[in-house]
Every structure is written in structure tokens, then in C-alpha cells.
Amino acid sequence: MTPYDPRADEQRLARERKKIVRDGPDLTGARLATRLERAWNRPPGLLGWLATVDHKEIGRRYIVTALIFLALGGALALVMRLQLARPDQDLVGAARFNELFTMHGSTMMFLFAVPVMEGVAVYLIPLMLGTRSTAFPRLNAFSYYMYLFGGLMLWGAFVLNVGPDIGWFAYTPLSGPQFSPGKRADVWAQMITFTEISALAAAVVLVATILKCRAPGMTLARMPLYAWAMLVVAVMIIFSMPAVALASSMLISDRLVGTNFFNAWEHGDNLLWQHLFWFFGHPEVYIIFLPATGFVSVIVETFCRRPVFAYPVVVLALISTGILAFGLWVHHMFATGLPRVGYSFYTAASMTVAIPTGLQIFCWLATMWDGRPRLQVPMLYVIGFIVTFVIGGLSGVIIASVPLDLELHDTYFIVAHFHYVLIGGAVFPLLGALTYWFPKITGRMMDDTLGKIGFWMIFLGFQLAFFPMHFAGLLGMPRRVYTYPAGLGLELPNLLSTIGAFVVGASVVLFVVNALWSYFRGVPAPDNPWGASSLEWAVSSPPPVYNFQHIPVVESRTPLWDEPDELPVVTGLRVDEKEMLMTTVVAAAPDLREPVPLPSLWPLISAIATGVLFISSIFSPWAVAVGAIPAAIALTAWFWPKELKRHPEPVLS
């Protein structure tokens, strides 16, 4: 060790400063692209693939994994519909049926709906905001691996016949040690732990990215509505997930070390579970729905050829929905005998949430009214969304009323309601969004004819599958029954539902066929095939690894429409190392130049260590103590400080 010599240090810094290469008028075009690629490309090969921190690669993996889980969850739904096609059938037994609906619900909520929304956001948000990477790219990779391992554990357990059979809501005491011996309930609870960590990590990444990484000039008031939706959603995840984390941890400790949180015979309380679960569970619905409203806003704008009507109203609707969502959970508990005055409050609160949603729908319809709608496939999905989702929203108003809910609660009316909300409200916009951004992600267009056939199949098949369920519920069919007796009038609605479910299943297969065919054989896509307004369409399809050669400057809400020839840019970011521009939270003024982490295997290793800890703690409480050691080592290695020397230049501009 030589003693610190300030003069020598200054000289070293000056030498290093000279070596820095930046983008700018002197360095642009193909030469810049080569330099950027050298800095941003990850190492080739399997290890490089596993170590990637590129948000586009992680986002693609998120989306593909979530769609595989969608297919698996959908296949379970078809088996259930076969079992329910006729009364008194015994195609799958009662016990297996309970596993099926538990796996279906858990897969769709935790392994498909939330992750796919996060995955699309992780892919799109940096492109849409005009930046090169998400914030915390390694945390982003960790988030994906945790999600993947949670999903693999749940489905591995199901294949090995220890899949959970307690419903996706796992009400105690049925899920407690006394009534669910064995490991099925533990598998469910640990899957929750995996996915909640993953979702929290992704939410932190998204909040930081949206608030700090926007292109200069993209003030909060110029941010695309999709980014607003994801900002609200990410904040909601941060506030809601801890409730279910707490609940599932209490359940695990009840089961593992006998804590009796939910054991009524030892003064535990089963309604505590319901409060904690629904304090998460209700916002969860909006966590799935609000990203879809973001898709709708983007698609409506592009295909109606004008900006969304009343932008501030849409933003305020998103924020108020996000807040109100936390005040509604008791409407899942109207039949538990809580005080009636309290119920009236939750009726009013549940109805209130229809106001921001109603205003958003008005804004989209007004945009269509005032614009020139083009009925291409993404727009068809938006129209299907409005026609379908509004039915689900209105049936939601119906069941917000206590006297109505007491008849309809836990019946097929509810099954119809939330599938109208979740499929109509989230899956239709998602399919539209996948069609819309497919050319950006893959560089090829999806086939239009197959897309249109697929839309009509899923739209009509969905109505056939789920509309009759309203009647099944009113005719007295409770949820989660593996069969029903003949003679109650349930035969026809159930048969129609089964037929409709298979039409929906066929349409999903068609969507996959279309996506695969288009991926290999589709028409190559130009940069901006739909003539859209937001920044992701300014880069090539698919985007280069560094996203933007120069960071664009944004002067309006619709930059590509207002600067159709060439976007103004800022220059001066390093191109010899990965660096990105941070801007201020509200005004998006340039703030910091931030080095971007290199690819690393530590997120994967940390996820493996944490996964081993979680899975082995199903079997022994000691696993928590012992398993914490490798996890701690992995995290320490991940966060080990690497640069103790002074940076060659101040990062504050």
C-alpha cells in the first residue's frame, strides 16, 4: 500500500477522464452503435444468458413464463369444465377437483396475471420512457428467478401429487395443521412467499425506473398513461403484498411450530386471516386490472389517431382507484357476521370505485368519438374489453350491496363476475397489447387474419362460457363444488359454460400458433408499424441492446407525432461503459449519470439460495436458520462494494 498522494490521484483521474468516450455529434450512427453494443452486450453462452440484466431479456422471459402458466392454468380449467359439464359426474374425484381449482386460481393470480403485467412493464417501461435500462437491473433479474422458482415449486408439487387443495384463498382453519395435514398447504404458503418477494422486487424496480429514469423533458404530466398505470400498480404492490406475506408467514408458523394464530380453540382468530388476505386480495384485483387500463389507453390513442381525451382525469382515476382499492376488502366478508353499520360503509366504498372506472371508460369512448378509430386487432380487443368489462363492473356494483351479496356470495354469480372483470378487463387488453407490441419485441408483425379469427373466437367463446354462470349462481350453485345434483336446473348453464370454455381454449391455442408462426415467418416490422406516438416506437424493432443511441428529449405527451422526423436528443453519456441518465422526479430535468451494473450470476445464486431456504423450511423450522447462511453469503457477495477509488468525474451534472 502506497500512502495517499492527492497529486498522484488527481493525475490518475485526469488520465482516466481522457479515456472516457461519450456519444455526441462526433460519435453517432453506426460507429456509436458498435461502441454501445460492445459496452452493453452481455457475455455469450449459457452463463451469460443466466447472468443477463437486460430488461428486455428479463421482460421476455417473464412474459413467456407467465404465458406458459396461463396455458397450464387454462388446461386445468378445461378439466374442471369437463367434470362440471353434466350433473353427478365423477370424472375427477372430489379431492382431485379441489386441487384443480386451487391450482387454477393460484396459477392464474400469482403465476400468470401479476407476473405477466410486471413482465410487460419490465420490457416496455424503459423503452417508453426513453432510457437504456431499468433501475436496479440485478434486482430485476432476481425478481424473475424468484418468480420462476416459486412457479416450478408449485407445479412440481402438483405433479408429485402434493399440490395444494385448500383454494387460492386458503381460508383457515381448513388450511391449518388440524384440517390439512401433510404438505399441501405448506407448498401453497411458500409459493406465496416466492411470488410476493418477486412482485415486491419488480415493484421497487418499476417505481424507481418510472420516477428517476425518464427521458429529459418527460415531466410527470407528459408521461404515457401506461407508465402512470404501472406507477400506481407498483406502489399498490408495495403496500398490499406485506399483508399476505404476514398472513402466509403466520400460517406457516402455525403449521410448522404450532403458533395457533388461527386456532380458534386456543383463542386464535380465523377472521384475522380473512382480513389480512383480502387486504392484499382486493388490491390484487386492481394490480391486475390497472396495467390493462394502461394498455387500453395506449391502444386507443394509437388506433384513434388522437391523444386520450382528458389525460388528467385518467391519471386521477388511476390514482384514486389505487387508493380506494385498499378500502374495500371487507366486501369479501359480508357473510361473516361483522357489524351491519360497518358493512354499509364497505358497500358505499365498493360502489365509489365505480366512479373513477366509469370516468376512465368515458375518456376512452370520448377518444374514439373524437378520433378516427381503425379496427385493427389490438383495437378489436379494446372494444371487446369495453363490451365485456362493463358487464363485470356492473355486476360488481350489484354484489357491493350487502343484501344482494348475501345471496350471491360464493356462488357461480361471483365466478361469472370476476371472470368478466379479469378476463374481460385484463386478459382481453393483454392479448391486444401482445398483438400491439409483438412487432417491437420480435421484429415481425402478427398475422392479421388469424388475429381477427382468434379475437372473435375468444370474445364469443368467453360470453358463452361465463354469461350462463350468472344464472347458475342465481339457481343455487355454490362455488368450488366438484359436482351438482340433477334437477336444480343447473344442467343447461353448465353445459353451455363447458362448450364456451373449450372455444376459449381453442382461441388461446390459435393465439399461440399465430405468435409462433409470426415469430418465424411474419412480415418484418418497421420501427413504427402502427404510427404510434410513444418513444418505444422510435427505436428499431426489435430494439438494440442499449435501446437508444442518444437519449431523446421529450417536449409533449406524444413525442413521435409532434417530432415525426427526428427526435431532439441529449448527448454526453459514456459509451465505453454502461451508463444511464437519471432525471428529477417531477420535472425530469437531467440529474445524474448513473453507472449501470454489469451482468452477474449473483442474482441467480441468491435466488437459488433463498429458494432452497424456502422449500426446505416446509419440512423443518431449522431450515430457516441453516438456510439463511448460504442466502446471506450470496447476498453479501452480490452487494460487495467493488469500487472504493474515487470516480474520475462527478456524476452530478
Add this chain to the structure above:
Amino acid sequence: MSFDYQKYQSAFGNAGVGNHQFLVLFAIFLAVCAIMYVAVILFLVGGLLRRRRAGEANVVESGRHLRSDPLMRTGLIAWGAVVGIGLVALAIASFITDRLDAQAAAQPKLTITVTGNQWWWDVQYNASDPSKTLRTANEIHVPLGIPTRIILRSNDVIHSFWVPSLAGKEDLIPGRETDITIVPQRAVIFRGQCAEFCGVQHAHMALVVDVDPYPEFVNWWQRELRPAAAPTNPLVLAGYRVATQRQCASCHTIAGTPAGGNVGPDLTHFASRRSIAAGMMPMSEGNLYGWVADPQSIKPGTKMPTIGLEPDELHAVVAYLETLK
């Protein structure tokens, strides 16, 4: 008569005060929601047809796009107001109905305790005179037009008591006591079903509700108070011995006999009930044979074990059970 109850498990039954209020309120909500839906669809169709005729498909609105149609701005405010007023009106209607329900339930004349078990209903009629207290299972008799309060408890997991044609549902939660009051308005036999997922045989946890005019209800109560019929012939006597000396007695009570188990349904007047295995099958000799011989293959997971009776024991037990009217 035995199968009739299978027809009455509909929220359209309109046979009790609670269900009647539901139907009235449901109609109001449905009407308001239908109007809102039609408005949305008309606006959607109008918007889609309006500009498409202009034919200038790909032109983007020029300028900074912040201009919007003043008609639409007024429309937005009006829409917000209409939605708000509609919701307030519906909330008030809902609130009033809730209070009417509470009023109708205010002065119950009869109290029954229903305790949920995996997967059957234990029913107890409470009376100030302990000798009039009555225990039965899976079938409830209630008097016509008289508010009957049903106290709900659970011995294991959460269940939900739901007889759609009479009233809404209420959960049975271990460690808590809830209640629901029904005011039946038609003397028919109804079917109800557990509405909260409660384990393997959740689908087969039904109950029968028999609404009788008051005098008939009193007669029924009197009949139920009697102990079980004494065996009258050798076959029945043999069945009596099996039922009281084999495993049956450790779970089931048959009043007036040594069988005093407290884990399964009370069998004192078993044969007078309309169903076997909590509403799963109608009461018939054939079903009874199947159920007693091998409950685990009929209702897998049920707490009643298959005990492997010899054929002559089975004949005898079924003969005895059939006398328990």
C-alpha cells in the same frame, strides 16, 4: 314427496322475507345497471361509426393535441354526475333493504342452533324446558310465517348456511357465533347447501328445510321428542344389537338406546328424514344399503368409516334404521 326438495334451491324462489327483499332490490339494481350498460354501448357504437365514414384513416390530429371537443367535456362532467347519482341511489336502496331485513329479523319466536361439521349439519331446537330440547341433523323444520333465528356455530372449519329460496347466507365460523333469521312464507320443502369451501366433500353438504304450518310443526316437534321405536321383530332386534354394540354407537345417538355417540348425526328419527348423508341421496332402502355398507366409496372422505359388516348384519341394521321413524 321424497325428491321434491331437489327443485327448490333457487334465489328466484321468493319463499322467505329475506329472499323477497333480495329479488326486489336485485330488480332495481338490474334496471339501473342495464340503463348504464346500454348508454355505454350506444356511446361506443356511435364513436366507432361516426368518424370511420370520414375515410381519412391515418391522419393524426395536428398540433399539440390538447384541444378537446367542448361537447365531450360537458359530457364527462354529466357522466360523472349520472354515475355518482346512480350509485348514491343504489347505495340508499341497498341500505334501506338491509334495515328492512334487520327489522324482519328483530323478534324471532323460535331459536335453532345449527352446528357445521365436515360434512353435515347438526341441528338443535332450544327450549326453556330442557325436556323439550331436540336434536336432529341435516333436516330443519320451521313454522310458516314465524321469524326463526338460527344460531350458527362450527365444530371444525368454516361453513356457510345458505337456503337460497328463503334468505341469504351466513358463515359458521369456529370460535365465533353468528346468526341468521329466516321468515318462511311458503310451506314447501327447500334445499340448502354449504356455500363456503370446507374440504373434500364440500359439494355434498346439503340440508333440507321443511316449512310447515304452525300446528303441523308443533306435531312434528312432539313426535321428534319421543325416544326411538323399540325393536318389534327378530331381524330388527338383530339390527338394534349391531347398531348399539358395534362401532355405530360410538358416533351416533339413538335416544332411548345405549347408543350415545356425539360425533355423528343423531339417528333417533333417522328414517323420517328425507335424505341420507347430508342431502346427498334421497332416503330409500337401496340408498341406505349402499350408504351403510360402504360410505367411503359413496362419499369419499366422509368421517363415517366403512366397517365391513357381514351381509346378515347389514340386512339387520338397515331393517332397524328403517324403523327409526
